[in-house]
Amino acid sequence: MNAAGELKIVFTGPMGAGKTTAITAISDTPPVSTEVANNDQQAFAKASTTVALDFGQLALSDGTVVRLYGTPGQERFAFMWEILGRGAMGVILLIDANSPNALNDLEHYTRTFRGISPGQPFVVGIGRLHDAADDALAPFRERLATHGIVVPIFSVDVRKHEDTQLLIATVMAILEARMPEPEHGHA
Amino acid sequence: MTAPAASQARTSRNIALLKPARDNEDLVEHALQLFDSMLWVFRGTTRSDWTLSPPADADVVVVHQAEASDRVNALRSQGKLIVVLSTQRAAQAADEHTLVYPFPATQVMSLLEQLDEHLDGVRVEKAPTASPAAIATNQNTWSFVDAVRTVRAARNPGIWLSVEDSHGPVLWVRGDGARYQCSAATQAALRLGQLSGSPLVMERIATPRAGLLNGPGDELLWHCAYHASNSYAPWLNESTTYRLRYWPDLGQLRIGDDLTTTSQLRVIAALDALPSSPRMLLKRARVAREHAIRTLNALSACGFIEVVEAAAPTAQRTQFQAAKPQSGFRQLFRNLRRHLQRRSGR
């Protein structure tokens, strides 16, 4: 498998953020995940976690296939981020707002991926936000702003197809905006 | 028992808005309205109470810069303080009593406090005139948006305002504009730009009704501004360069219609890639003119974009290597959008 040569979108984020869920919501075929019993209950209390990676795909009518990868959530697999992210059309970072580490996770993942490939479309989805706050996304925006980083940050529930679709549509819009010249025909 | 506090008796100031004798451009009307709604929203937050009055009874008279100078001089000679509204975009404020449209609410508030202090020196006791109970906010399509913007600038979370149409209250805005409340039906109308055909009036109230949806203020302002007009908001300039400060939360603001969302995403992404004037953006964003204008209106109303003061910005595109689809990215994206839409209809 030539991971850098294929059309792909990568979902990343810490354990339990919703990567498997997002790929399940959008993939044509049920994702191939390598779920195992979670023996790191300390990091996140859930029954199973993804080792290696999640893999789904979108098979388009003209035969083109867009692959969807989810990076493993456990920190000890962080070496795979760069391999998976390389050549991807975009990286979608998912963060669980309820996690006590949410802001640090956001900063860590964003700076790592921006460091690997600064021009790559990068979109953040924040799940499980409490809407009662006046501007619930403000702390997330501000944390990245202190590093001079402005990226799309959306409140999402990736269990919903439309929300995951929005994240992918944003990756496409960013790529389109960077294309120097219009091709023949129009949208 | 303590003695009645003298500070509880608030001073009342009279202020007049002088319409130009000759009927000028819409912008003059709009500037006066904006000042009017700001006055109203500031009630209770300024040191003194400011009440609209005829020029003859006023401590302060607000005039347009085109006002005849003999009329202005006559008012000055009667001891009235003059505030000048300028609608020339390039105009420099001639002095601290000149407001260049679109003047920010904070500037008006500090000007009022300054005038107030000045009047303390020259004050003659006057009977307070009846204050207007409410402001009608739909004299033009932007006045409701302006009213909400003013509420946000006033930052008064201790009060609530009700917004009424001819049938009664339809929604409630907190005095800092950061929250609003309404029924599910009103929210649906708001998102589709069908809030009300009849005049909307804002009025100060104690608390909203119970059992309403509670949403963030950005949502109210975004949808109102998006639907206000298919031409530019009065404060936007076609040839001024704007940059994206941050992305709006489309997870919350999108209305679930793919065409609208795609257009909004393209406009925002185009601005994010490169600061642009609206005129340039219309060429770059590859969306229908109306969609681009509406999205810019909403972005600017909510403060997501700002004017770039410096000279022409340089391209900020950073290259990265993505695998290239055989038929090109645009074709790929057309297919991918169609694919996802079909599947969302399942």
Ligand SMILES: Nc1nc2c(ncn2[C@@H]2O[C@H](COP(=O)(O)OP(=O)(O)OP(=O)(O)O)[C@@H](O)[C@H]2O)c(=O)[nH]1
């Ligand atoms: N409320 C809410 N729950 C979510 C959301 N996304 C995921 N979940 C739930 O969170 C749990 C964990 O989601 P997963 O998709 O397994 O998370 P993951 O990122 O794949 O986690 P690892 O594989 O362990 O790295 C599941 O029970 C999901 O149903 C969301 O946006 N909102």
Ligand SMILES: [Mg+2]
């Ligand atoms: Mg997983």
